Amino acid sequence: YPVPWEQVSNTAKIITTISGITTGEIHNDLQKRTATMCMIQEKQLKQPWIHAYTDGSATNAIKKGGAGIFSTYPNNHNETRYIPMGKFCSNYTAEAQALL
Numbered sequence: 001y002p003v004p005w006e007q008v009s010n011t012a013k014i015i016t017t018i019s020g021i022t023t024g025e026i027h028n029d030l031q032k033r034t035a036t037m038c039m040i041q042e043k044q045l046k047q048p049w050i051h052a053y054t055d056g057s058a059t060n061a062i063k064k065g066g067a068g069i070f071s072t073y074p075n076n077h078n079e080t081r082y083i084p085m086g087k088f089c090s091n092y093t094a095e096a097q098a099l100l
Contacts, residue, residue, distance in 0.1 A: 048074040056094025065089025067098035
């Protein structure tokens with residue numbers, strides 16, 4: 001069975017990398033936040049759509065996880081949500097919760 005992220009869609013664009021943030025390198029929170037916000041401003045289409053950006057992570061990939069969602073609306077309103085996932089939470093669980 002094909003997985004949802006491998007199906008072709010004309011309405012959704014999934015970006016899984018951030019320019020300037022590379023795997024294996026250490027980046028502080030300010031660097032990650034700045035690179036992400038720059039990417040959002042550069043890539044955001046000026047269409048009357050809702051744009052939602054999600055992320056989830058956990059310390060050492062297995063504990064103290066959390067999820068975050070940043071949405072922009074056609075009326076230029078932005079919304080940010082944070083979801084603490086608890087002491088025992090994997091990266092996968094945090095990422096899945098952000099998408100939900």
